Amino acid sequence: xxxxxxxxxxxxxxxxxxxxxxxxxxxxxxxxxxxxxxxxxxxxxxxxxxxxxxxxxxxxxxxxxxxxxxxxxxxxx
Amino acid sequence: xxxxxxxxxxxxxxxxxxxxxxxxxxxxxxxxxxxxxxxxxxxxxxxxxxxxxxxxxxxxxxxxxxxxxxxxxxxxxxxxxxxxxxxxxxxxxxxxxxxxxxxxxxxxxxxxxxxxxxxxxxxxxxxxxxxxxxxxxxxxxxxxxxxxxxxxxxxxxxxxxxxxxxxxxxxxxxxxxxxxxxxxxxxxxxxxxxxxxxxxxxxxxxxxxxxxxxxxxxxxxxxxxxxxxxxxxxxxxxxxxxxxxxxxxxxxxxxxxxxxxxxxxxxxxxxx
Ligand SMILES: [Zn+2]
Numbered sequence: 001x002x003x004x005x006x007x008x009x010x011x012x013x014x015x016x017x018x019x020x021x022x023x024x025x026x027x028x029x030x031x032x033x034x035x036x037x038x039x040x041x042x043x044x045x046x047x048x049x050x051x052x053x054x055x056x057x058x059x060x061x062x063x064x065x066x067x068x069x070x071x072x073x074x075x076x077x
Numbered sequence: 078x079x080x081x082x083x084x085x086x087x088x089x090x091x092x093x094x095x096x097x098x099x100x101x102x103x104x105x106x107x108x109x110x111x112x113x114x115x116x117x118x119x120x121x122x123x124x125x126x127x128x129x130x131x132x133x134x135x136x137x138x139x140x141x142x143x144x145x146x147x148x149x150x151x152x153x154x155x156x157x158x159x160x161x162x163x164x165x166x167x168x169x170x171x172x173x174x175x176x177x178x179x180x181x182x183x184x185x186x187x188x189x190x191x192x193x194x195x196x197x198x199x200x201x202x203x204x205x206x207x208x209x210x211x212x213x214x215x216x217x218x219x220x221x222x223x224x225x226x227x228x229x230x231x232x233x234x235x236x237x238x239x240x241x242x243x244x245x246x247x248x249x250x251x252x253x254x255x256x257x258x259x260x261x262x263x264x265x266x267x268x269x270x271x272x273x274x275x276x277x278x279x280x281x282x283x284x285x286x287x288x289x290x291x292x293x294x295x296x297x298x299x300x301x302x303x304x305x306x307x308x309x310x311x312x313x314x315x316x317x318x319x320x321x322x323x324x325x326x327x328x329x330x331x332x333x334x335x336x337x338x339x340x341x342x343x344x345x346x347x348x349x
Binding site: 017018020021022024025028029052055056057 | 091095102
């Protein structure tokens with residue numbers, strides 16, 4: 001099942017915690033209830049970013065494998 | 078410049094942008110803020126270093142003195158290299174080295190009843206890190222009259238204190254001490270010993286008050302005098318009520334014109 005999203009952010013090769021900071025800033029600029037797709041590397045990024053996004057009060061809709069990376073879908077709250 | 082954060086700014090401020098209370102919106106508030114530091118000495122040094130590092134976009138520094146060797150024990154913004162340089166200029170040089178985002182305005186002058194209003198009017202918040210009573214009372218009265226919020230900081234030997242004044246909201250410095258002590262009763266700035274780290278603690282508390290004020294978060298030290306004792310490593314909060322008969326901030330103030338008190342250090346004695 002595909003998830004509809006409004007914006008996308010490719011954070012391939014972007015290390016922690018800058019990847020979360022960029023996700024956070026992108027979400028800040030989006031209207032409530034819009035969905036952001038974030039492409040994240042395996043390892044630390046996929047372990048940390050979804051957790052931090054949740055702590056910031058946003059809703060994680062799904063995490064899907066995407067080759068050797070992942071796609072994270074976040075609903076702006 | 079402050080509409081969109083640059084890649085460099087995102088990286089530089091990342092560890093505070095992460096805080097839910099700050100984020101990108103808070104960082105932009107900091108970059109737009111205009112803060113005036115009065116005194117580039119023991120309190121001003123740590124305060125300004127943290128404000129510049131946090132990205133306060135506009136920093137004014139007022140000081141009429143030059144850096145002296147005996148300052149360096151506590152005035153950590155200056156260095157052996159800048160001995161003899163005007164303190165406000167030395168501060169500017171140091172801030173530029175730390176953070177090019179900060180625009181620094183150096184005022185190589187002593188605040189008086191004549192120039193203070195013109196200087197404070199452009200700023201959102203004032204930090205008083207002065208080392209003498211005439212300036213302290215002048216800053217209080219001017220800020221109350223101009224409706225500017227400010228932080229008071231004081232240090233003496235092993236003790237320090239901090240207090241934040243938001244005119245109209247809480248007490249002012251004169252609600253706490255209505256008049257300066259008579260000259261000669263308190264040791265002059267040159268007779269008083271001071272441990273550098275005490276200045277550091279109080280100056281950093283003042284920086285923290287500025288950041289909270291600009292960001293609109295937390296509880297300021299309004300109506301609460303924070304007292305630090307370095308020997309015991311204790312902090313105390315003393316609640317300070319607004320003085321209904323305060324000479325400057327009450328409904329019917331006695332003081333309606335700025336006063337240039339006589340300097341306590343004899344060398345600067347000035348009659349008005
Ligand atoms: Zn008062």
